[in-house]
Amino acid sequence: AWANVPAGPPDPILGVTEKFKADQSPKKINLGVGAYRDGKGKPYVLPSVLKAEEILYKKMLDKEYLPITGLSDFTKAAAKLAYGENSKPLDENRLAITQSISGTGALRIGTAFLARFYPGAKAIYLPTPTWGNHIPIAKDSGLEVKQYKVKRYFDKETVGLDFEGMKADIKAAPEGSIILLHACAHNPTGIDPTEEQWKELSVLMKEKKHFSFFDMASPRFCAYQGFASGDIVKDAFAVRYFVEQGHQILLCQSFAKNLGLYGERVGAISFVCADKEEKARVDSQLKIIIRPLYSNPPIHGARLVHTILDTPELYKEWLVEVKGMADRIISMREKLYNKLVELKTPGEWGHIKSQIGMFSFTGLKPEQVDKLAEKSSIYLTRDGRISMAALNESNVEYFAESVSKAVKG
Numbered sequence: 001a002w003a004n005v006p007a008g009p010p011d012p013i014l015g016v017t018e019k020f021k022a023d024q025s026p027k028k029i030n031l032g033v034g035a036y037r038d039g040k041g042k043p044y045v046l047p048s049v050l051k052a053e054e055i056l057y058k059k060m061l062d063k064e065y066l067p068i069t070g071l072s073d074f075t076k077a078a079a080k081l082a083y084g085e086n087s088k089p090l091d092e093n094r095l096a097i098t099q100s101i102s103g104t105g106a107l108r109i110g111t112a113f114l115a116r117f118y119p120g121a122k123a124i125y126l127p128t129p130t131w132g133n134h135i136p137i138a139k140d141s142g143l144e145v146k147q148y149k150v151k152r153y154f155d156k157e158t159v160g161l162d163f164e165g166m167k168a169d170i171k172a173a174p175e176g177s178i179i180l181l182h183a184c185a186h187n188p189t190g191i192d193p194t195e196e197q198w199k200e201l202s203v204l205m206k207e208k209k210h211f212s213f214f215d216m217a218s219p220r221f222c223a224y225q226g227f228a229s230g231d232i233v234k235d236a237f238a239v240r241y242f243v244e245q246g247h248q249i250l251l252c253q254s255f256a257k258n259l260g261l262y263g264e265r266v267g268a269i270s271f272v273c274a275d276k277e278e279k280a281r282v283d284s285q286l287k288i289i290i291r292p293l294y295s296n297p298p299i300h301g302a303r304l305v306h307t308i309l310d311t312p313e314l315y316k317e318w319l320v321e322v323k324g325m326a327d328r329i330i331s332m333r334e335k336l337y338n339k340l341v342e343l344k345t346p347g348e349w350g351h352i353k354s355q356i357g358m359f360s361f362t363g364l365k366p367e368q369v370d371k372l373a374e375k376s377s378i379y380l381t382r383d384g385r386i387s388m389a390a391l392n393e394s395n396v397e398y399f400a401e402s403v404s405k406a407v408k409g
């Protein structure tokens, strides 16, 4: 029956894992997929999650279907986490929110909603580069994909954000365009606008009457005071600032990376609406989109997140655990940088230390990436992105030595 089905290409990110698995070398390293690993290279289940599991187990809860929009205790807690305690749209009951199948599912619902109801052009502007899956998600939902630049490739002069280019492209987009913004820890570059730059972007987006579509997929994983004191305001800065400035944003949230709940597939999507009545209409259409897609979301991950966010001791513990992940990533950034410099590796490597989040955008060229796989059994995506969390005390030197060799040619 399927003689006419052509073979498709593997996913550029998940395909890296397939190649890694096929490699027999004991030294092999998988720097492809963005999933946190502990100091021994093993997946990390957060102790706060295990405690929440215990609490839930003891409750012997049933496994009935959730409503179409998910567990309301969870969506309330998720909204509070992103928008803050005293957010007007929450106080005024004008935030439409639904649970989603992690961040990907949130993006899929959000783009489907826009394709159906956005009053302007059915196009979405994605940053270049961006998370690869953004493109097919938007297309499958029926949006046309356009681009704005956040980084000029191979331009050694501009290791950081190409803010002027970004603004110029956003300005050039027709009035009322949909612009996707990574809320923090941009994937794959690890480069975010500064708070001042976000403020400028807010003004520009308002002038152009653009629509802000925020994707908040991962924490910054950098040790700043906020997290240590039990506050996530830095991660949420852009989202909260835009909302304060009156942007009626859409926000996709994922609990995969910040709680290590990758496989639980728990996320949320929310729409800041003009008033209660508009919220009710948006809520009704979200249900109409979700019902034929998957009917209602899975229950367990949402219960875990709700238990952690709404149990003060667990919440505090979670923040400490995120800081632990952040600190380990930062120490790997430092080790990698120092070793590359020590080995006199040609090029500037300071960006490895300044980038934010789980990834580093190394600047390695596709041929160098291929060489790393062939000669050293080291696997990463061809855009030169590495998951810093896959590095540890046992492999960071080998990685640095291999990179140094690949760069020297």
Ligand code: PLP
Pocket (backbone or CB within 6 Å): 034, 101, 102, 103, 104, 105, 131, 182, 187, 215, 217, 218, 254, 255, 256, 262, 267
């Ligand atoms: N958006 C971005 C920018 C991401 O990097 C990711 C995951 O890596 C996601 C969304 C979605 O991830 P998930 O569906 O696992 O929550």
Ligand code: TYF
Pocket (backbone or CB within 6 Å): 013, 032, 033, 034, 035, 104, 131, 187
């Ligand atoms: O590493 C990344 O950027 C992501 C990771 O269902 C990922 O692509 C893997 C599987 C998945 C969602 C995200």
